[in-house]
Amino acid sequence: MGLLWYHHLSQQNISHSDIPNVNKNKKVTLLASNKNSLSNHELETATYQFITYQQAQEKTYPLTYSQAVDVESADVIILCLKSFNIATAIKKIAKNINPHCIIILAHNGMGTFTDVESLLPRQQIILAMLTTHGCLRNAPLAITHTGLGQTDIGLLSGKLSVSQQTQLTNLLNHALPQVSFHQDIVTKQWVKLAINCVINPITAINNIENGEVNDEKFSAQINALLTEISEVSQTENITLAFTDLKAMVHKVALATAKNCSSMRSDVLTGRSTEVDYINGYIHRLGKKNNVATPENTRLWQQVLNLNVSSRG
Helix, strand or coil, X not given: CHHHHHHHHHHCCHHHCCCCCCCCCCCCCECCCCHHHCCXXXXXXXXXXXXXXXXXXXXXXXXXXXXXXXXXXXXXXXXXXXXXXXXXXXXXXXXXXCCCCEEEEECCCCCCHHHHHHHCCCCCEEEEEEECCXXXXXXXXXXXXXXXXXXXXXXXECCCCHHHHHHHXXXXXXXXCCEXXXXXXXXXXXXXXXHHHHXXXXXXXXXXXXXXXXXXXXXXXXXXHHHHHHHHHHHCCCCCCHHHHHHHHHXXXXXXXXXXXXXXXXXXXXCCCCHHHCHHHHHHHHHHCCCCCHHHHHHHHHHXXXXXXXXX
């Protein structure tokens, strides 16, 4: 997802855009975890492969990696990472981030914000990004844009004026539409969390595509998961209606019927999943607020065991 945003942001012609108040001299760079292991030649000649949505032809584009000076001068940093890598990434660059930089967190699940907030100055502007765009990683630095979607952003901490909100939204929307700014992004995070708590573990545990979650045999399990999530959300002053959540899960499973969920993909390839920040997050909040979450807890443990067995 990070490379998808890098591609669209770097390809848009900022110098000829009609976006007001954007610094035309700013460049788009990719903050990569493996940059330090690359030689100067590799850094200078780096490329990536991209297949546009509904196109068969792969094209190669030049890639510019972020240097410390780029982080220091950045107006916006978008962190598209697994939830368990977010805090580590922030720690590595925190000393270089300027206090006026906007940090955007794009990941599945919830629970990372507390760690991130403690690593940055109190006034730092931190936003959440939720997206339904589909993106497939074919190889390192090679992706396919598999599905068009929408992106929601909203403030988690710090302050943005209305004009700043509009400017940021326009910038992102110009690159990869549709992007909307929301005053209550936390509720939207909870809705996405609820959907992920159902589709991700069920597809991973049963090794099925997303659409099969709508099979009647999973109905009782889905009801139990969503009931627990609705009850836990109330303790956090978030109101999630059970019937609305169930309809949303059905709709998303239907719309992505042939997709392989990210959690199932991680299990199949032996990678760590984000289940600690999905069903595990519900388990921890339930324990904290004295709400029983037996079904979410059970699926959390089952997926953790899948991780262990896939690596064994």
